[in-house]
Amino acid sequence: MIRANLWRIVLILAVLAVSTLLLLTRPIRLGLDLRGGTHVVLEAKPSAGTERVDNETMDRALAVVERRVNGLGVTEPIVQRQGQDRIIVELPGIDNPEQAIETIGKTALLEFKSPTGETLLTGADLARASLTQDQFGRPAVAIEFKPEAARKFEEATSRYVGQVLPILLDGEPISMPVVRTPISGGRAQIEGDFTIEEARHLVVQLNAGALPVPLEVAEVRTVGPTLGQESIERSVRAGIIGVALVFLYMLLYYRLPGGLADLALASYVLILMATVVALQATLTLPGIAGVLLSAGMAVDGNVLIFERIREGLREGKRVRAAVEDGFRGSLRTILDSNITTLIAAAALFYFGTGPIRGFGVTLSLGILVSMFTAVVLTRLLLDLYVARDPERAARQLLPGGAMSR
Structure with a gap:
């Protein structure tokens, strides 16, 4: 299983390594409302x-x-x-x-x-x-x-x-x-x-x-920097609380698969902020709102995938087949919802000015990164988990009954 997914493992590790390097070596540009x-x-x-x-x-x-x-x-x-x-x-x-x-x-x-x-x-x-x-x-x-x-x-x-x-x-x-x-x-x-x-x-x-x-x-x-620092502190506090609640919900409701989704969401935040740095985009308060909104959409994708997998398990499918059908069946829906949001974000960027454009930029980047983490990273983690212990994976994905391999 690891050999079959080797290219995905290498790709994800390379993306995470480059993202970490960018965040460690380049500062994030802040807008007037944050930096002064x-x-x-x-x-x-x-x-x-x-x-x-x-x-x-x-x-x-x-x-x-x-x-x-x-x-x-x-x-x-x-x-x-x-x-x-x-x-x-x-x-x-x-x-x-x-x-x-x-x-x-x-x-x-x-x-x-x-x-x-x-x-x-x-x-x-x-x-x-x-x-x-x-x-x-x-x-x-x-x-x-x-x-x-x-x-x-x-x-x-x-x-x-x-x-x-x-x-x-x-x-x-x-x-x-x-x-x-x-x-x-x-x-x-x-x-x-x-x-x-x-x-x-x-x-x-x-x-x-x-x-x-x-x-x-x-x-x-x-x-002055006082206004910017105050805005940053409040925004970071709100973001941490919101993301922590999402992490907790996914972990309690989906158990270990939800933990895998949380790991993908943490990678999403890392990759998104590194993308903002690489493109030399400026982060404003509306931009932070775009990051949090797209984070919610990233979780939506995982929820949709997990529910499709649960449907397959309830129908009596083997866990590997249910996972395959769950990702394949939800991909079209995820693409449709994200593309319509991308159109709205593009309109904000094209017709808006200043912070409105910043919101459109971070929202667009967040949607693209969320599709990558939901479709590629979550899929990889779930495949590795199912390959290691199919019975336990079935019990975690569908509490109350284990499915066959």
């Missing part, structure tokens, strides 16, 4: 010559802010409108909140000027920007122009050889390069007295585009 972070309110402040603040302008500003926040690498940020002229940004666990706030709120209008002050090109003419180094190894920004802008840039550098072509960001000079030779190909480099963080944030701003209307910071609120 920065809550920022940006308010549109149009000045003379800028667009008026209407829904279209604010939607464009929201899109730019979202691109900038995503470029910062912040996990599970929240970016949403508030009222007519405000945008809320929540940044969980960032290392430099001041730098991040400046990056997402700065207008970031890039201009290439002629020596006489005429605007030759703007940031709207850029195809992309990337982080690089100058000839001395200092941080710099490599830029690439769109095809039409590349031709204009080549003409300008041909016209102003030997002269300074200032590069301005929001009206402030950031680089004063001297044109040595005409520059063709639409590629150039912005050099200045940048730190690595300043150059990286400039890349984020240029790739996201300029804001259509200036935004000012109206409110900054730091969510």
Whole structure:
């Protein structure tokens, strides 16, 4: 029996080993409600010559802010409108909140000027920007122009050889390069007295585009670790109590087979949390709710399998045949119920924002992992148990009477 199930044993041991290694070597990313972070309110402040603040302008500003926040690498940020002229940004666990706030709120209008002050090109003419180094190894920004802008840039550098072509960001000079030779190909480099963080944030701003209307910071609120720690403690306590009650019920009602299901459920929690870490997903309070909900569904699968096995035993089937029919007969039902829940979780992820998406992610991962533990791990443990002592297995699965082998 062990030889026949060798591939399943190796697979499960490998998954459990990798999961344990991931949890021991990588931290779990926590959301704003658990870890704390920065809550920022940006308010549109149009000045003379800028667009008026209407829904279209604010939607464009929201899109730019979202691109900038995503470029910062912040996990599970929240970016949403508030009222007519405000945008809320929540940044969980960032290392430099001041730098991040400046990056997402700065207008970031890039201009290439002629020596006489005429605007030759703007940031709207850029195809992309990337982080690089100058000839001395200092941080710099490599830029690439769109095809039409590349031709204009080549003409300008041909016209102003030997002269300074200032590069301005929001009206402030950031680089004063001297044109040595005409520059063709639409590629150039912005050099200045940048730190690595300043150059990286400039890349984020240029790739996201300029804001259509200036935004000012109206409110900054730091969510301290006390709230996060309190939430974690309550959630962990509730989770432990809930899982313990499930373990106890399965053990009392199904006895040793229920204990095997409990072992599969413990493996489910280990594998699921390792999957969250591997995908660098952010765990929030709604995400923890998704973990607990999918844990309940994992138990549902085991209950359905055990009841199908009991039906087979009551019909007089041998225990091995009852186990085989129980898993085969319940597989379709388990798949149907889990697929419908996956569809709902996918809708939450696609249409939701922030914590709602986190709930959808953990629920989806939990469903997939629960199917693996219920169909593969529980099946393996039960097969090994039945092979060792069929009579005892029958008595445990169907109290009151032993079935034949």
